[in-house]
Amino acid sequence: xxxxxxxxxxxxxxxRFGSVQANYLVNLSVTAGEVVGLLGENGAGKSTLMNILYxxxxxxxxxxxxxxxxxxxxxxxxxxxxGIGMVHQHFxxxxxxxxxxxxxxxxxxxxxxxxxxxxxxxxxxxxGRYGLKIDPAARISDLSAGEQQRVELLKALxxxxxxxxxxxxxxxxxxxxxxxxxxxLKRMTGEGHGIxxxxxxxxxxxxxxxxxxxxxxxxxxxxxxxxxxxQASLARxxxxxxxxxPSITNLTVPGDPVxxxxxxxxxxxxxxxxxxxxxxxxRGGEIVGIAGISGNGQRELLxxxxxxxxxxxxTIRLCGxxxxxxxxxxxxxxxxxFVPEDRLHTGTVPSFSLVENAILRDAHRELFSRHGFLDxxxxxxxxxxxxxxxxxxxxxxxxxxxxxxxxNIQKFLLGRELDAAPKLLLAAHPTYGVxxxxxxxxxxxxxxxxxxxxxxxxxxxDLDELLALSDRIGVMFRGELRVMFPRxxxxxxxxxxxxxxxxxxxxxxxx
Numbered sequence: 001x002x003x004x005x006x007x008x009x010x011x012x013x014x015x016r017f018g019s020v021q022a023n024y025l026v027n028l029s030v031t032a033g034e035v036v037g038l039l040g041e042n043g044a045g046k047s048t049l050m051n052i053l054y055x056x057x058x059x060x061x062x063x064x065x066x067x068x069x070x071x072x073x074x075x076x077x078x079x080x081x082x083g084i085g086m087v088h089q090h091f092x093x094x095x096x097x098x099x100x101x102x103x104x105x106x107x108x109x110x111x112x113x114x115x116x117x118x119x120x121x122x123x124x125x126x127x128g129r130y131g132l133k134i135d136p137a138a139r140i141s142d143l144s145a146g147e148q149q150r151v152e153l154l155k156a157l158x159x160x161x162x163x164x165x166x167x168x169x170x171x172x173x174x175x176x177x178x179x180x181x182x183x184x185l186k187r188m189t190g191e192g193h194g195i196x197x198x199x200x201x202x203x204x205x206x207x208x209x210x211x212x213x214x215x216x217x218x219x220x221x222x223x224x225x226x227x228x229x230x231q232a233s234l235a236r237x238x239x240x241x242x243x244x245x246p247s248i249t250n251l252t253v254p255g256d257p258v259x260x261x262x263x264x265x266x267x268x269x270x271x272x273x274x275x276x277x278x279x280x281x282x283r284g285g286e287i288v289g290i291a292g293i294s295g296n297g298q299r300e301l302l303x304x305x306x307x308x309x310x311x312x313x314x315t316i317r318l319c320g321x322x323x324x325x326x327x328x329x330x331x332x333x334x335x336x337x338f339v340p341e342d343r344l345h346t347g348t349v350p351s352f353s354l355v356e357n358a359i360l361r362d363a364h365r366e367l368f369s370r371h372g373f374l375d376x377x378x379x380x381x382x383x384x385x386x387x388x389x390x391x392x393x394x395x396x397x398x399x400x401x402x403x404x405x406x407x408n409i410q411k412f413l414l415g416r417e418l419d420a421a422p423k424l425l426l427a428a429h430p431t432y433g434v435x436x437x438x439x440x441x442x443x444x445x446x447x448x449x450x451x452x453x454x455x456x457x458x459x460x461x462d463l464d465e466l467l468a469l470s471d472r473i474g475v476m477f478r479g480e481l482r483v484m485f486p487r488x489x490x491x492x493x494x495x496x497x498x499x500x501x502x503x504x505x506x507x508x509x510x511x
Contacts, residue, residue, distance in 0.1 A: 005067050005083065006032045008163045008194060013062035015048055020403075022048040024219045026062070030163060030194040035185060037205040037226070038198045039238055040215035041435040042405035043393070046198055049215070050165050053196075054086045055079040085161025087152045089168040089433070093140045099123065099151055100136035106155045122158050130157065130184060145294050146177030153184070164188070165196045168433065170204060172294050172461055175496035182208050200435055202231040214238055239437045254471065255284035257320075258455035259305070259424050264314035266304040273312070274300040276479040282424070282455040287446070289470030290459045290481070293499050297479040298459040299341050302426045305457070306338040307331045308346075319423060332361060335423035339414050339430055341459075343406075347413060350402035354394060357401050358383040358416055382419065390415035391441050407438030414442060418449055425449060425456045431465060443469065463492045477501055483508050 009029040015022045023045045030036045040046045051057045053064065055075040063070050066082060073079050079086075093102050104110050104119035111118055120136040127133050132150045140148060149169065156164055170178040185195060185208060199205055205212060206226060214221040214237040222237040259282040266275040274297045282288045292298045303309035305316055307328040316324045318334050326334065340346040348357050359379045383397040390411040394404055401409060414430060427446065431439040446469060450456055460466050466473055467487060474484040475498040483504045498504060 005162060007065075007067055008084070009065040010049070010053060011063055011065065013049060013052060013059050015045075015052060015057060015059050017048075022218050023052070023059075023215075026215065026218070026220055028196075028213055030196055032162070032192045032194050033189045034211065035189060035195045035197050035209045037209035037212040038196055038215070039200075039202075039205060039212060039234060040221070041238055041437060042407035042433075043217075044215040044238075044435075045218035046215055047167070048218075050086065050167065050196065050198065053079070054084060054165065080159050080161070083160055083162035084165075085156030085159060085163070086165040087149065087156060087167065087169060089171060091148050091152050093148060093151060095139075095141040097140060098136065099134055099138050099140065099143075102140060102151060103136075103155060103158065107158060123154060126154055126157050130154075130187060131180075132157075132184070144177075145172035146174065146180070149173070149177075149181070162192070163194045163196075165198070167198045168200070169197070170199065170201065171432065174293060174499050175463065175492060176500060178204070200433070200439075202234050202436070205234065206231065216240060235436055238435065254286040255453060257281050258284050258318065259457060260315075260317040261305065262315050262317075264301070264304060264316065265312045266300050266309055267312050274479050275304055277314070278476075278479075278481040279314075280457075280474065280481060280484065282457050284423070284453045284455050285450055286471045287450055287456040287458055287469050288484075289466035289473045290457065290476055291461070291463060291466055291473060291495050291499055292459075292476035294461060296476045296499075298476050299428060300479075301476065301481075302338065302340075302428050302457065302459055306336065306340075306426055308338075308340075329361075336426070337417035337420070337422035337424065338426045339410075339417050339428060341428040341432075343409055343413055348401055348409070351400055353383075353398045353400055354387065354392075354412065355379050355383045355397045357412070358386060358397075361416075362420075382416075386412055386415040386419065390445065407434035410434055411438055411441055414445060418445065421452070421454075423454060425454055426459075427456065428459045429461065430458070431460075431462065439465075463495055466495075467492060475499055 007029060011027050013026045014024050026049055028049065038046050048057060052059050053073065055073040055078050064073055071082055073082065100116045100119045100123060103123055104115040107119060107122065123134065123136045132154055134147060134150050169181060173181065189195060197209055206229065209226045211225055212229060212234060213223045216238060261278060261280050264275055264278045265273050267273055278301055280288065290298050300309060304311050307326060311324055315322055318336060321334065323331055323334055349360065359382060380397055386392065387394055387397065392408045392412045394408060410430065430442050446456060458469060470487050472484055472486055473490060473495065474481050475495060477499065483498065
């Protein structure tokens with residue numbers, strides 16, 4: 001790939017999947033040394049457009065040009081030949097292999113016999129050049145999300161990527177890791193790389209990009225220089241109207257304890273404890289947020305409280321009743337609701353319709369059955385109510401869940417869990433990967449449940465979300481719930497340091 005290439009363009013790109021027009025006459029260009037932001041709601045066509053650029057999909061119409069010459073990007077391998085690389089939101093790494101082994105798998109010029117030493121040398125060379133220091137012998141499963149992202153970036157750069165697509169690159173990073181990524185991007189553009197930056201975080205788009213392209217319903221909605229934009233103007237381009245953030249005021253006085261967790265431990269799938277001696281209390285009318293880098297036990301903490309993962313020690317009490325030995329159905333009946341991290345594989349059946357998913361956990365209840373048979377009318381009534389109340393964009397209740405965007409699936413699932421007015425809501429990453437309109441709806445609903453007296457335990461890697469919604473915030477590190485702060489006594493920067501393993505001060509431990 002010659003460093004002389006100066007402009008990559010997509011012109012008139014259209015793509016249809018069945019009855020869905022994913023892209024229609026979309027233009028996008030990036031020049032050497034430029035960062036272009038690509039914005040749009042869930043389902044706006046961003047991923048489809050980038051998958052076409054990277055050779056994962058073929059366009060129905062339109063073409064891709066490199067310095068004015070049309071190129072045929074028929075596969076990711078061909079994309080890499082033209083210097084096009086992509087770092088996906090979900091990393092494409094072999095978890096039980098080392099960094100060097102993963103890199104060796106991606107290097108076309110590595111020797112077939114014993115390629116790992118060659119990969120190690122490349123890691124040292126490119127790591128030093130771009131400030132991407134990483135231990136070649138480290139196992140991927142032992143790395144933080146930020147370190148795994150460095151491996152993906154090294155793979156792309158070693159493959160000769162001049163044009164790099166980054167899909168939600170900061171979604172699992174600590175503030176410090178995000179800052180380090182932005183420093184790297186500045187270095188890369190200084191060397192002539194062109195970058196397409198996909199993100200729902202408008203503040204990041206404004207901070208790192210030179211130009212912004214916005215899609216809406218698969219079509220171009222607007223383009224502007226970043227210096228001429230602000231969050232409000234970009235939001236209007238994305239959704240066609242003004243988004244009003246929910247008013248977050250701490251008017252609710254916390255009531256009696258609803259959730260009481262004492263000395264809770266839980267083993268991971270490979271044996272070692274992933275939750276180690278956690279204790280916390282959540283009161284009615286209170287939101288307690290849990291921060292932590294992915295893989296430090298937050299998911300396992302919620303799963304253990306919800307009953308989908310057994311506790312190896314400790315107790316869980318719900319409104320004074322010990323539910324430690326209850327199964328999932330019994331905990332649900334006692335007033336617990338759970339919105340899991342993996343919304344497509346836990347708590348839903350993607351191939352089922354919205355009607356079927358609406359009653360997935362309640363089909364056994366008398367409310368939805370008549371003489372042992374499912375009451376379809378009542379099931380449909382619930383589904384249609386959820387679609388309306390939670391602003392779910394779906395053609396009808398018979399639509400398969402898998403055809404919805406991530407934000408609409410999340411709104412539907414949250415609505416289903418809250419429909420029975422639970423006493424306790426466990427929410428894992430409720431706005432992960434969703435657009436600002438969907439996030440505003442989700443935040444509004446969570447705050448409404450808080451005002452109604454529900455206790456809410458919220459796990460999120462979005463520190464701005466935790467600081468905006470939570471009354472108290474705890475930090476998990478290596479399975480331990482280390483500290484718990486009142487929201488007004490902690491900063492975003494301090495939480496980020498604690499997430500990375502910085503020791504808590506004696507004053508913080510007394511909070």
